[in-house]
Each structure stands twice: as C-alpha cells, then as structure tokens.
Amino acid sequence: MKLKLPPVIVFLIFGSLMYLLAEFLPVGDFDFFGRSILIKTLLVLAVVISSVALLQFYLAKTTADPKNLAKASSLVSNGVYKYSRNPMYLGLLLILLAWALWLGNAFNVLLAAGFVSYMNAFQIQPEESTLASLFGKEYKHYFIKVRRWF
Numbered sequence: 001m002k003l004k005l006p007p008v009i010v011f012l013i014f015g016s017l018m019y020l021l022a023e024f025l026p027v028g029d030f031d032f033f034g035r036s037i038l039i040k041t042l043l044v045l046a047v048v049i050s051s052v053a054l055l056q057f058y059l060a061k062t063t064a065d066p067k068n069l070a071k072a073s074s075l076v077s078n079g080v081y082k083y084s085r086n087p088m089y090l091g092l093l094l095i096l097l098a099w100a101l102w103l104g105n106a107f108n109v110l111l112a113a114g115f116v117s118y119m120n121a122f123q124i125q126p127e128e129s130t131l132a133s134l135f136g137k138e139y140k141h142y143f144i145k146v147r148r149w150f
Contacts, residue, residue, distance in 0.1 A: 005122075006066070007092065007123055010115070010119065011095070014114065015096060017111050018111050025107060028108075029105060030104055035104075039098045042094045042095070042101070043098045045091075046092075046094035046095045049087045049090060050088050053081070056078070060076050061074070062076065084149060086119075089119055089123070089124070090150055124148060
C-alpha cells in the first residue's frame, strides 16, 4: 500500500487549515462554560487512547507503520481495539477537536469532519483492504464486530 501523505502530515495540514480558518473567518467565534475542561479532557483521552494503542502494537510485536502494513505479524483486536479499529487516528481526531475548541471557531468542526472523511477514503479503506488480504476471515470477523472510529 502506497500512501501519498503520512497520517501525521494529514493531521498537521488539517490543524493548519483550522488555524487559518479561525484567523481569517472570525464570524464563527464561540465560547462556553467548561470549554477549557473539555479541551483538557479531549487531550488526555487522545494521549491515553493513542499511547495504549501503540503499546498494544509493541507488545504484539507488530508494526504500527501505516506505510508498511505488509509487515504486520498479527491482528491486534483486544484492549482499545475492541472498541475502535483505528484508535491512533481517533487520537488525532480528538486532538483536532481540542484544537478547534481552543481556537474558538465553530466552523472548524467542518474541517474535523473533513479530516475524518479524508482518512476514511485515502487511509483507512486501503488499510482495511490490505489487512483483509493479510488476515482473511479473522479480519473480516473483526471488521464486522468493531466500529471504524468509535
């Protein structure tokens, strides 16, 4: 599977677009009680979910590199992977949502949705095809049982 852009680069692009949108389209400004608590909660969740997901890959002795899925030695389907097939990408989304809240522009939610859409089409679907060919029925059962994001 050849990626045109690594997921971290996609994340940085969408984060930059969010900043530019907040800077040049101030009509979407908003604030609400508990916003800072929600930002911190999203960031903590992102770090915990992503860290646990990476640790699970490490313990399973399989690759977490989305550019080299053919090197995957096992299908990780326990822990956080019982609830999300893509917890690392979910972590990136939670960081983008926290960033959107910090910037205080409601229109950034559209860019977060754009991130999900892009990742589904250009990252996750090709990964799913590769994993299905690598792990066969085991992956197909997992695919049916566990949701893509959360």
